[in-house]
Amino acid sequence: MNQLHDRPEWYNAITSNCTTNIRTQHVVAKPAPWDWRILVDGKGDELLYERGVLNRNLPFAELKRRAHINARANDADNAPDFSERIRLEAALR
Secondary structure, eight states: OHHHHHSOOOOBTTTBSHHHHHTTTSOOSSOOOOOGGGTSTTOHHHHHHHTTSSOOSSOHHHHHHHHOOHHHHHHHTTOTTHHHHHHHHHHHO
């Protein structure tokens, strides 16, 4: 905190934002290659799929369709088993 107090770091939509800063939070021997999709909202899932981080047993479009939970979440609403219900329904599709 003292370091930030002495030298504030300012948010920058392109070079210093939530997504780009994730890359600086973990020390790794060989960082993943830079890709423009890191900067663009809505493209991270495609990048992770392409790199094999996400399950590739389905085509990307089908995986994304199955992962979209808005309708299931709305149906489950405030149910005490909300988490289980959205996962169960996803598994059945």
